[in-house]
Amino acid sequence: MAPIEVSALKKCYGDLKAVDEISFTVNEGEVFGLLGPNGAGKTTTIEILEGLRAKDGGDIKVLGLDPWKNGYKLHQKIGVIPQEFTFLEKITPREAIIYYADLFNVNVNPDEILKEVLLEESAKTNFDSLSGGQKQKTGLALALVNTPEMLFLDEPTTGLDPNARRAIWDVIRGLKAKGKTIILTTHYLDEAQQLADRVAIMDHGHIVAMGTSDEIIAQHGSGERLEIHGTEGLAHYIKENTELQVAYDKQRNVVSIPLKKKIDALAALAAADQSKMDYGEIQTRRDSLDDVFVKLVSGRVDEHGEIIETNGSNNKTVNQQGSGKK
Amino acid sequence: MSSGKRILSDFKVFSRGYLRNRFGLFFGIIFPVILILIFGAIFSNSSSVVNVYVQNQDSGPFATPQMNIAQQFVNALNSSGTIKLTLVPNSDNFTEYLAAHSASDGIIIPENFSADYLAGNPVNVIVYGNPTSTSSSIVRGTVDEYANSFNLQRFNGTSVIGLAITTVNTQQTKYIDFLVPGLIGFAILISPMFSMVNISSEYKKTKIFKQLSLTPLTKNEWLTSKIMWYIALGSFSFILMVAVGIFLYGAHITLTPWLIPFLILGPMMFCSLGMLVGTVTKNPETAGVIGNVVTFPMMFLSGTFFPISIMPQYLQEIAHVLPLFYIIQGLNNVMVYANYSGAIIDLAVTAAITAVFFILAIKLFKWRED
Numbered sequence: 001m002a003p004i005e006v007s008a009l010k011k012c013y014g015d016l017k018a019v020d021e022i023s024f025t026v027n028e029g030e031v032f033g034l035l036g037p038n039g040a041g042k043t044t045t046i047e048i049l050e051g052l053r054a055k056d057g058g059d060i061k062v063l064g065l066d067p068w069k070n071g072y073k074l075h076q077k078i079g080v081i082p083q084e085f086t087f088l089e090k091i092t093p094r095e096a097i098i099y100y101a102d103l104f105n106v107n108v109n110p111d112e113i114l115k116e117v118l119l120e121e122s123a124k125t126n127f128d129s130l131s132g133g134q135k136q137k138t139g140l141a142l143a144l145v146n147t148p149e150m151l152f153l154d155e156p157t158t159g160l161d162p163n164a165r166r167a168i169w170d171v172i173r174g175l176k177a178k179g180k181t182i183i184l185t186t187h188y189l190d191e192a193q194q195l196a197d198r199v200a201i202m203d204h205g206h207i208v209a210m211g212t213s214d215e216i217i218a219q220h221g222s223g224e225r226l227e228i229h230g231t232e233g234l235a236h237y238i239k240e241n242t243e244l245q246v247a248y249d250k251q252r253n254v255v256s257i258p259l260k261k262k263i264d265a266l267a268a269l270a271a272a273d274q275s276k277m278d279y280g281e282i283q284t285r286r287d288s289l290d291d292v293f294v295k296l297v298s299g300r301v302d303e304h305g306e307i308i309e310t311n312g313s314n315n316k317t318v319n320q321q322g323s324g325k326k
Numbered sequence: 327m328s329s330g331k332r333i334l335s336d337f338k339v340f341s342r343g344y345l346r347n348r349f350g351l352f353f354g355i356i357f358p359v360i361l362i363l364i365f366g367a368i369f370s371n372s373s374s375v376v377n378v379y380v381q382n383q384d385s386g387p388f389a390t391p392q393m394n395i396a397q398q399f400v401n402a403l404n405s406s407g408t409i410k411l412t413l414v415p416n417s418d419n420f421t422e423y424l425a426a427h428s429a430s431d432g433i434i435i436p437e438n439f440s441a442d443y444l445a446g447n448p449v450n451v452i453v454y455g456n457p458t459s460t461s462s463s464i465v466r467g468t469v470d471e472y473a474n475s476f477n478l479q480r481f482n483g484t485s486v487i488g489l490a491i492t493t494v495n496t497q498q499t500k501y502i503d504f505l506v507p508g509l510i511g512f513a514i515l516i517s518p519m520f521s522m523v524n525i526s527s528e529y530k531k532t533k534i535f536k537q538l539s540l541t542p543l544t545k546n547e548w549l550t551s552k553i554m555w556y557i558a559l560g561s562f563s564f565i566l567m568v569a570v571g572i573f574l575y576g577a578h579i580t581l582t583p584w585l586i587p588f589l590i591l592g593p594m595m596f597c598s599l600g601m602l603v604g605t606v607t608k609n610p611e612t613a614g615v616i617g618n619v620v621t622f623p624m625m626f627l628s629g630t631f632f633p634i635s636i637m638p639q640y641l642q643e644i645a646h647v648l649p650l651f652y653i654i655q656g657l658n659n660v661m662v663y664a665n666y667s668g669a670i671i672d673l674a675v676t677a678a679i680t681a682v683f684f685i686l687a688i689k690l691f692k693w694r695e696d
Contacts (some may be wrong), residue, residue, distance in 0.1 A: 012536075050540070051694070052536050052539065053694065054539075069538075071694075072542070075539075075542070076542065078540075080537075080540050081671065082533050082536055082537060083533075085537070086533065086537075087534060087537065088339065088340075088343050089343065089347070089535065090342070090344075090346035090347055090426070091339060091342075091343055091426035095339070095342075099335060099336075099338075099339045100541060102331065102332065102335035103332050103335060103541040103542055103543050104327055104541060104542060126346070142537075189589045198611040251670070261476075291361045302353060
């Protein structure tokens with residue numbers, strides 16, 4: 001049995017379907033990323049898995065337990081950092097670890113845990129004086145006190161500076177190397193790519209894609225394409241004088257030609273040359289996870305996870321071709 | 327077993343955090359002491375005039391107003407400048423009246439006082455007082471002085487007015503005597519109330535409750551450790567204020583084991599009430615407002631800074647629905663008036679209100695969301 005089994009999970013807040021019948025499985029020792037913009041349903045999903053929220057429908061088993069009914073038992077086996085981890089103001093990370101060890105009735109060496117999460121230097125600083133990154137590390141440290149089989153990290157690096165993010169990533173990689181099963185939510189693509197073995201992209205309560213990064217790109221991204229920096233006139237010329245499908249991205253001033261065969265690039269370039277029109281840089285590229293993400297969710301997201309760009313304004317042909325969205 | 331360990335561990339963490347927070351320390355311990363120092367200083371030396379209850383039982387008849395010697399004697403005493411008379415209606419039993427007003431100093435002008443005086447028959451003015459009290463000796467001295475003066479005014483100067491001294495054991499209450507229980511009640515109220523309203527709403531908002539729900543600590547264990555801390559803090563505050571009251575202002579207060587249930591139930595009541603306010607409100611801002619709405623009337627109208635008997639009737643009626651009133655009245659009954667039958671009632675009311683608040687707080691307070 002897999003450590004996490006989710007089937008047709010449903011959760012509504014009033015009329016809003018926050019999580020709409022999603023299903024997935026997380027395997028042992030795997031880092032599983034839930035990726036999506038704010039409001040996609042990531043936190044609701046992870047909180048239901050942690051036993052902090054009741055579900056409205058579907059089946060879930062975490063380490064063989066129903067998280068809501070057997071929360072008390074489950075919590076002995078899992079470690080959790082909630083989003084924007086906050087703790088008691090006047091407690092140091094070291095004291096907090098000892099406090100948790102007392103609560104869980106376990107013997108731990110606080111200094112070892114502090115070392116594991118790279119927090120030795122701030123061990124004796126009150127929580128309210130720690131930086132954002134140090135606070136998150138304190139959260140990680142507390143999640144490790146009961147030597148959990150499984151870790152839930154809800155947006156562990158949101159709002160942190162790049163150095164602090166990388167430091168947290170290092171800690172997470174260390175935990176992964178120890179064989180812990182980790183469920184991670186994030187709206188940072190690079191974070192998902194860096195850390196997760198498999199990713200589920202969520203949008204409006206649905207899982208719109210799932211698999212490894214490569215699988216998702218292969219499934220939902222366009223294939224290789226040629227991009228020529230030039231005018232819309234050039235795009236028309238190539239389209240009229242070849243058999244090729246041609247799209248034009250007005251924002252980037254790029255003529256985009258999907259390549260069914262490598263030789264198609266030659267035909268396109270020959271046409272461009274024939275047109276006597278000016279054109280700039282040429283390159284071939286594939287969709288990155290970023291491109292696929294933008295296509296699958298409602299748009300691009302900023303560093304706070306808010307959608308800042310709506311789909312459909314550009315590169316329409318490519319979008320329609322590449323999208324695997326229902 | 328391990329539940330006790332968790333409570334102690336949480337108690338340790340919370341108390342340490344509290345002591346590191348200067349703001350909490352100030353309001354929990356220093357502020358009530360400052361209040362007792364200020365109010366004590368303002369009122370302890372405010373008046374050297376002794377308040378005396380007087381009942382003039384000589385109702386005549388008098389042929390001419392000049393023959394109403396009793397009234398003249400009362401007027402003379404009133405103009406002495408050392409004592410201030412409050413008239414007690416003849417329908418009241420004088421000794422009961424004194425006890426009800428926690429007073430020991432009183433004077434009775436007997437029936438036929440004027441007639442006896444004019445006829446030259448010996449007559450005694452009855453003076454009630456506590457032999458150990460300085461105010462009683464002032465009263466005695468003043469009455470004696472005016473009795474002599476009235477005797478001398480008689481045409482032959484024969485001494486007809488004498489003094490009959492009656493001992494009253496009621497200790498005259500001074501302002502500071504009930505200020506101490508009042509401010510102990512104040513300390514019992516504000517520290518847990520403000521702190522728990524704030525904690526319970528903030529922890530909900532910042533998800534610290536969720537975080538704690540992921541540990542084996544239960545919400546009841548968590549609340550228990552908070553109550554334990556505020557009992558400890560309240561007891562410490564109690565000792566401080568009693569010490570200031572007795573040693574600085576010479577307050578007459580009795581310390582008996584009767585105080586213990588009030589010092590336990592009080593913090594428990596307001597921890598629960600604070601928790602309740604924080605639990606039923608949506609965010610810390612609303613919680614703060616509701617907390618103030620609940621706390622401030624109690625702070626002023628429950629007999630904290632002045633006895634409720636000086637308030638208008640309708641405010642006194644309001645005071646009787648305020649939970650803190652019964653704690654302060656109970657503390658007064660135990661510490662000042664040694665009125666234990668009254669204290670039992672206060673204790674019963676306090677226990678009942680505490681039970682209601684505690685049960686509601688436990689029922690409504692949730693670690694996690696549905």
